[in-house]
Each structure stands twice: as C-alpha cells, then as structure tokens.
Amino acid sequence: MDTKWRSKLVLVFWLILFTYGLSGVTAGISSGSDYLRGDYFKTPQFNDELNQFINYLSMFELNELPKTEAKGAITVSKDEIDEHRYRYGNLSSQISSIKSQYEDKVNDAKEAGNEEVAQTYVEERDKKIEDITNNFKSDEYIQAKIIKEKEQRIDEYYKIKENYRTDFLRYKKAFTYYLKDTVTGQVYTNIGDVNAQSLKNTFNSKTMEFIQTYPTRTNDYLSTEITGSYYSDAVSEYEDVITLLKANTTHLFEGKIAVPKSAIKESAIHANYYDFLYKKDLFLKFTISGLILLIISSYFLFREKSYFRRETSEKWRALYHLIPIDISVFGLICLVFINLGLLFLIGDRILYFDENIFMTSRDIIFSLMIGALSITLTFFYGKLLFERFKYAEKLKEDWKGSFIIRSWGALQLAFLNRHVGTQLFILLAAVFAFGAVLTAAVIKPVLILLYIPAFLFIGIPILVLLIRRIGYFNKITRSTNEIVRGNLEPDLPIVGQSILAKLANNINILKHGVRTSKKEQAKSERLKTELITNVSHDLRTPLTSIITYTELLKTPNLSKEDSDSYLEIIDRKSKRLKVLIDDLFEASKMASGNIELIKQKVDIVQLLQQSLAEYNEMINESSLQFRITNTEQPIYALVDGQKLWRVFENLISNILKYTLENTRVYISVKTEEERAIIEFKNISKYELSENSDELFERFKRGDTSRNTEGSGLGLAIAKSIVDLHGGSLDIEIDGDLFKVIVILNIE
Known part of the structure; x- marks a missing residue:
C-alpha cells in the first residue's frame, strides 16, 4: 500500500x-x-513613457500659445450663427416655449401671494424673450455671444491644462531634449547654452542611456499633430479648443530627445x-x-x-x-x-x-x-x-x-414546414428581444417608455397567440390519446390555416379511417365466417353423396341396375369435388400471385368467339337470347391466352347459371384509348346485394341458397387473372341488371 x-x-x-x-x-x-532585446528603452513600456513626455512637451512648449492670442484667433462661421439661432426652432416656437416654461411658475407664485417672486420670474422670462428676439435681428449679436462662449471654453482649457504642469516638470527632469521648429527656426531645449560643441558633448553614448533623433530612416520629423491623440481624457473634452490651437501652432520639429544616464536613478522612469x-x-x-x-x-x-x-x-x-x-x-x-x-x-x-x-x-x-x-x-x-x-x-x-x-437534421425538421419554422423563429426572437429590452430597461429606466407600449401592442398579442396555440395543441393531444384508447370522440374543430389546423384535419381523417377500418374488420370477420361455412357446404355436399352411395354399394344382393346407378352418381360427385378442389387451389395461387403468365400476341375478339363456341350447345338449349357486338377489326393484346380464356369461360358459365330465363344477354367488345373493353350484361334470376365487392370473395355466390352447381370461385379467379395482366374487372349492379366490365391494355 x-x-x-x-x-x-x-x-x-x-x-x-x-x-x-x-x-x-x-x-x-x-x-x-x-x-531578449536586452534594452528597456526598446520596450513598449518605455515607448509609452516617451510619448507621454512628447505629449506634455507639445502641450506646454511646442504648441504653447498665449491665452490672449488663442482668444484673438477665434472665428465664427455662418453655419455656427445659424445653428445657434435655430437650435431650439424658429422665433415663435422658442418664444412660446419660454412662456410655457414660466407660466406655471408665475401663477404658483401669485397664488402663494409672492408678488416679488412672480415679478422676478416675469423679468427673467422677458429677458430671455428679448435675447431670443435679438438673435433673429442681428448676426453680430449672435457672433458676440459665440465668441464669449468660446473664450470661456479657452479659459477652462488653460485652467485644466495647468493641472498637468507638475507631471510635465517631472518628465522634463528625466529627459533631455533639443528640438528646432523647421518653419520658424525657433529652438526648444532644456540644456542651457546651445551650440554645436555642447550638442555633441550632450547627446552621445557616454552621457546618454537613450537617444531618439528626428528625423532618421525610421523616424520622421516630430509632429505635434500626432501627439494630440495622447491628451488626457479631461483635456480631450475640449476638442474644439485643441483644434483651434493646432490650426495656429502645429509644426514639424527636428532634433533629439534623450535620457541621461545620471537621470535614471532619480527620474520618473527609475522604477x-x-x-x-x-x-x-x-x-x-x-x-x-x-x-x-x-x-x-x-x-x-x-x-x-x-x-x-x-x-x-x-x-x-x-x-x-x-x-x-x-x-x-x-x-x-x-x-x-x-x-x-x-x-x-x-x-x-x-x-x-x-x-x-x-x-x-x-x-x-x-x-x-x-x-x-x-x-x-x-x-x-x-x-x-x-x-x-x-x-x-x-x-x-x-x-x-x-x-x-444532428442539429442540422433537427433544424431541417423544424423547417420541414417553412411556415411553422419561420413562426417559431419569429416568436423566439420576439421573446429574446423583450427579455433583452427588459434587462436594458432595468439598467436604463428611460427605456421602460419603449418597453411598455411594445409589450402592450406586441408582447401581449404574442402571449395570447401562444396560449391559444398551446391550448389547441393540448386539445389535439387529448383527442389522439382517446383514439389510442379506442374512444372515437367528435371531430376536432379546424381553426384557421395553421399547421395545427392541418394536423387536426389529418387526425379527423385518421379517425374516420379508424371507423372505416373497424367496419372493414367486422366485414372481414363476417366474410371469413361465410367463407368457412360456404367451403364446408360446397365440399361436404358431394362428399356426403359419395360416402352415402359407397355404403349403398356394400348392400348384399344389390341389383346390377342399382349398382350402375350408384356408381354413376359417385363418379359425378367425385368429378364435382375435383372441380371444387381445383378451383380452390387455383384461386389460392391467384391470390398469392404465385403463378406464371405465358404472354403472347392474341386476338381478343377471336378468343371470345372461341369461348362462346365452347358453350354453343348449352346456349342453344337455354331460353336465353345472346346479342354479341364485335369490332370489324381484330383487337390484339399481349396476354396469356389460356388464362384469359378461363376468364371468359367463368363469366359465360355464370351467365348461363344465374341469368333469368327468357331474357337477353349482351356481350360487346370495343376499343377506347389503347384499351380493350369487354362488357357482359344480363338479368339475374336471384336478388343481388348492392355491395358488388362481396361477389369477388371466394365461395360467394349470387345463389344464396347454393342450389346451383357453381363453386363461388369463378369471379374471384377471373378478377385475379385480369389483375395479373395489369387490367381491371369491375361489376355494376342496377336492380337485377348484372354488368361485368373487363378492361385490358392493347398494343
């Protein structure tokens, strides 16, 4: 451990x-x-010290202008006169403003019985009105006032500047300088007598720790224009005065500024x-x-x-x-x-x-x-x-x-419906904006004047809109929860054209779809029950006959005539049972799509005629009158001829079984928009259900008593074959009129 x-x-x-x-x-x-430079005098810190000294030197010596000369250099422009005259509006508006300012004061003083105070206010008001009136009478009057204001500013500037003289003197002890005005030739220095030899003896590496020369390759002439940017904040407030001084005294200087070795230990830069x-x-x-x-x-x-x-x-x-x-x-x-x-x-x-x-x-x-x-x-x-x-x-x-x-995906989902995404963005921006303005209003109370009307006319409507939308959304959520529980409530109200309204409408549609689905489910259960019943009935009937007559054949001493009769019945019922089983098997294959079509170019008109020819004997023996309408030209289609023949066979067989005696049967073939349309019309001998879709169900027959020989699979097989060919088979029922329409694509 x-x-x-x-x-x-x-x-x-x-x-x-x-x-x-x-x-x-x-x-x-x-x-x-x-x-690593190894020299303090090359550091930014010393450079700041040097610039500060040049700044003070410019203020007190290089740019020094006597106060009287500064005042004598004051000028007043026409723009300044106009600005002063119209600063608070025209003459009438300014006089009205002054009168309104003193009206309450005068009235309050009079009501208090202070006539002297009231008279003082009146005199003060009249004096201001007279001053404003004179402003609009004479430019010279305004000019004198502006000059007086500027002189006051100059006095204030020179007074504040004197506060920095002590710092200047302290820096002056740390630096040695010799500067010459390039225009006037005037020399500014703190080394006493100035001549070539004294300058040489003063500004050298033995006596000076640092020497800055103006101008050099790296330094231009010293300009007081540049040093003006280093004025302190207090002096910089008098920018108008500084501009006046620069206009009259800004020059370029040549010379040297240095730091004596002896001054380092006692000067301002010592520490x-x-x-x-x-x-x-x-x-x-x-x-x-x-x-x-x-x-x-x-x-x-x-x-x-x-x-x-x-x-x-x-x-x-x-x-x-x-x-x-x-x-x-x-x-x-x-x-x-x-x-x-x-x-x-x-x-x-x-x-x-x-x-x-x-x-x-x-x-x-x-x-x-x-x-x-x-x-x-x-x-x-x-x-x-x-x-x-x-x-x-x-x-x-x-x-x-x-x-x-993931964020990009979420953003795309948010703007999947751009209207919703934009609305959400605007609402969030509004909320953040109100929060920012409220925070700013806490810091600067004057902004509350902006915040209150904005909140009343923008914030409250947005809040009401949000509450309504949230309530509408909650109502939609509650409705969906009820649908999940199986309770189909009344339809949701559709309010406006918003995405929530579209959602409510879709939920209503889904609700109706659930109702329809339940009905279809109930119908499916009913048809399933009927299918089982019908299959059992149709298979059991011939099977029962086969079993019964087989037992009869076992009877001792049965005559040959009875035996032959029984065998004939057994044979007929066996074949009937085989047909039912074959049809059921084929219908199952059709429904699953597990069947292969061998398509060839076939004349549909000729194929229909061959199918009718197969039933020619039965047609002649029946009491039905067939009316066939064919086109003069052949109608070719790429189909499986054997399977399509089965369709025609099933439809003709159904007509012969379920058509009312002594009525006409109409069969027609025509083309329309590259499609072949085959129609079969007959009058049913049995009462038909109005729901034609149920006739396509397996083992569903128009003969509800099931006394005929049909299997109930004919229409189901026929429809499956036509669907596999990409066509359609539809049934129309009008009372006892039964109509089958087969549509196939042709070449």
Whole structure:
C-alpha cells in the first residue's frame, strides 16, 4: 500500500515539474520579444513613457500659445450663427416655449401671494424673450455671444491644462531634449547654452542611456499633430479648443530627445527601468530552468512502461465514445486554451513575484497543481480522440452522429414546414428581444417608455397567440390519446390555416379511417365466417353423396341396375369435388400471385368467339337470347391466352347459371384509348346485394341458397387473372341488371 502511494506521489511530483517546465517555455515564447532585446528603452513600456513626455512637451512648449492670442484667433462661421439661432426652432416656437416654461411658475407664485417672486420670474422670462428676439435681428449679436462662449471654453482649457504642469516638470527632469521648429527656426531645449560643441558633448553614448533623433530612416520629423491623440481624457473634452490651437501652432520639429544616464536613478522612469532589469533576469532563469525541467520530466513521464504509455481503460473509452465527435474536438480545443491560460497565469505569478512571499508561493504551488491536473486530463482526452481518428470507417459513423449533423437534421425538421419554422423563429426572437429590452430597461429606466407600449401592442398579442396555440395543441393531444384508447370522440374543430389546423384535419381523417377500418374488420370477420361455412357446404355436399352411395354399394344382393346407378352418381360427385378442389387451389395461387403468365400476341375478339363456341350447345338449349357486338377489326393484346380464356369461360358459365330465363344477354367488345373493353350484361334470376365487392370473395355466390352447381370461385379467379395482366374487372349492379366490365391494355 505504501509503495502505491509513493508511486502516486512521485507521479504528481513529475507532473508538477512538467507543468512548471511547460509554463517556462510558454513564457519564453510569449515574452521573449520583450526581454531578449536586452534594452528597456526598446520596450513598449518605455515607448509609452516617451510619448507621454512628447505629449506634455507639445502641450506646454511646442504648441504653447498665449491665452490672449488663442482668444484673438477665434472665428465664427455662418453655419455656427445659424445653428445657434435655430437650435431650439424658429422665433415663435422658442418664444412660446419660454412662456410655457414660466407660466406655471408665475401663477404658483401669485397664488402663494409672492408678488416679488412672480415679478422676478416675469423679468427673467422677458429677458430671455428679448435675447431670443435679438438673435433673429442681428448676426453680430449672435457672433458676440459665440465668441464669449468660446473664450470661456479657452479659459477652462488653460485652467485644466495647468493641472498637468507638475507631471510635465517631472518628465522634463528625466529627459533631455533639443528640438528646432523647421518653419520658424525657433529652438526648444532644456540644456542651457546651445551650440554645436555642447550638442555633441550632450547627446552621445557616454552621457546618454537613450537617444531618439528626428528625423532618421525610421523616424520622421516630430509632429505635434500626432501627439494630440495622447491628451488626457479631461483635456480631450475640449476638442474644439485643441483644434483651434493646432490650426495656429502645429509644426514639424527636428532634433533629439534623450535620457541621461545620471537621470535614471532619480527620474520618473527609475522604477520602471530597474523593474525591467529585475524581470529580465527572472525571465531568463525561469525560461532556462523550465526548459531543463520540461526535458527531464518528459523523459520520466513518457518513457516505456510509464503511466502515460498505458492502455486506456475500456470503461473510460466507452464513456468517452458517448460524446459526439465534434463536441469532443471542441472540448479538446477548450482544454488546450484552458491549459494555455493556466500556463500564462503560472508564468505571470512567477515573473511578477511580489513582496508577500508566502501568499505568492502558495498561489504558484496551487496553480501548478491545477495546471498539472488539467494537462493530464488534456493528454488522455487527446489520446482517446487520436485513437478515434485512426479508423476511417468508424470516423464516418461518428461524424453521422455528431452534434452538428444532428442539429442540422433537427433544424431541417423544424423547417420541414417553412411556415411553422419561420413562426417559431419569429416568436423566439420576439421573446429574446423583450427579455433583452427588459434587462436594458432595468439598467436604463428611460427605456421602460419603449418597453411598455411594445409589450402592450406586441408582447401581449404574442402571449395570447401562444396560449391559444398551446391550448389547441393540448386539445389535439387529448383527442389522439382517446383514439389510442379506442374512444372515437367528435371531430376536432379546424381553426384557421395553421399547421395545427392541418394536423387536426389529418387526425379527423385518421379517425374516420379508424371507423372505416373497424367496419372493414367486422366485414372481414363476417366474410371469413361465410367463407368457412360456404367451403364446408360446397365440399361436404358431394362428399356426403359419395360416402352415402359407397355404403349403398356394400348392400348384399344389390341389383346390377342399382349398382350402375350408384356408381354413376359417385363418379359425378367425385368429378364435382375435383372441380371444387381445383378451383380452390387455383384461386389460392391467384391470390398469392404465385403463378406464371405465358404472354403472347392474341386476338381478343377471336378468343371470345372461341369461348362462346365452347358453350354453343348449352346456349342453344337455354331460353336465353345472346346479342354479341364485335369490332370489324381484330383487337390484339399481349396476354396469356389460356388464362384469359378461363376468364371468359367463368363469366359465360355464370351467365348461363344465374341469368333469368327468357331474357337477353349482351356481350360487346370495343376499343377506347389503347384499351380493350369487354362488357357482359344480363338479368339475374336471384336478388343481388348492392355491395358488388362481396361477389369477388371466394365461395360467394349470387345463389344464396347454393342450389346451383357453381363453386363461388369463378369471379374471384377471373378478377385475379385480369389483375395479373395489369387490367381491371369491375361489376355494376342496377336492380337485377348484372354488368361485368373487363378492361385490358392493347398494343
């Protein structure tokens, strides 16, 4: 047990060293450009100090303009006069506004008995009216007022500027400068006597730590126009005054700005300079030690048979694979950025080590432990992701189950009906907009004036619409639940043209379909019962006769005449039983589609005539009168002649069995739109059901008493054969008129 704990502590120790090393290398990459230059005067920090000094120098010397001269340079344009005159509208509207402002004040003072106060308000009002009236009488009057306002602004600017003089003097001690105006030739310097030798003795590497020359290859002339952007916020509020000063004093300068070596220890840049040297030394130690520890710790952590080289547990691998692959990639990216943030944090804590050693050390150790844990998690997370990317086929499956693909699918489903998707998007946008405006109204109460009318005229109608739609949806849901339970409630109301209305209409249709299905199911059960009854009856009748006469043949001393009679009956009933069984077998094959058609080019007219010829003797013996109508031209179709002959045979046989005596039978053949239409019409001797579809059921006969010789399979077989040919066989019943229509495609 102690050994395991020791190995874990050793692992944690190496992880912390690895994190320290990684943070040191990260600091070297990110901050190397700042510290490896080796010179504080090339850092952005010093550059800010230099720009600040130039800014102050521009304010107090280079761009210095006496207040009187600044006021003398004031100009007033025609646009400024018009803006001042019409700032609050025309003359009448401004006078009306002033009167309305003082009306209540004067009346309240009079009601309170304060006549003096009322008179004061009246005088104040009349004075403002007189001032506004003068504005519209004379441009010079307005010009004088604008000049006075600008002079006040200049006074305020110069007063605020003086607050920065102390800072300027402090910077002036830190920098040595010699600048010459390229236009006027005026010199600005703080080195006393100026001549070529003194400049040479002053601005050299022996006496100066830093020298900036204007102009050079990299630096242009010093322009006070540029330094204006460095004014403090307080001074920048007087942009109009600054613009006036720049218009009159902006020039280009040449010369030098330097930092004396002697001034570093006592000047404004002293702390920053030595702080840079300290951090540079600390940076080099941190980066070098970090690189060394990173190499050593990497060897121990990633060597053969180390903890990081072990196979990942199947349990963790299975849990990891539950995460969609795109979320997994995004998670790894997030972990990398978190690690970078932690590494930068550790580097900052080390490089900016403050005086509180205990607190800083505690923060560094805590950050290293958190960083080590995060790096370990990132390593194993990345390892599992890499394994996931190794298998292309599995990767395709992972991508299909990714969050992006599933979200896109969900979005497509949401906009499957664009009207619904658009409505949902607009409603959600409205809800979020109202929430954002309400939040803004809490921060800025004035926005409540915008929020209240918007809520009344937009928010409440949307809320009412949502409540109605939700109620309508709940009603539809309740109806579907009742349908599932078998309770067919009244139809749902169809409200409007929305998707919910369409859904309600579809549910109503389905409800009617359920009712029809139940009726069909009941009908199917009834027909099934009748089928079993009819099959039993039709098979049992000849079978009973066969059994009965077979027993009679066993009678002793039976005469030859009776014996022959019995054998004849048995033979006839056996053949009848065989016909029934053959028809049943053929009907079953037809219904299952398990039959092969041998199609040939056949003349349908001739095939019908041959079928009638087969029954010619029976037709002549009957009392029926056949009327045949054929086309003069042959009608060819690609059919199985033998099977189609069976159709005609069954239909003619039915006519002979079930037609009322002494009536006419009409058979016609014609063509229409590349189709052959064969019609059979006769008067039934039996009362027919109005439901013609039931006549296609197997063992269903028009003779409900079942006294005829038919099997009840003729029409079912005929319809199946026609259906297999891609045609149709339909029955029409009008009272006792029975009509069969066969339609076949022809060439």
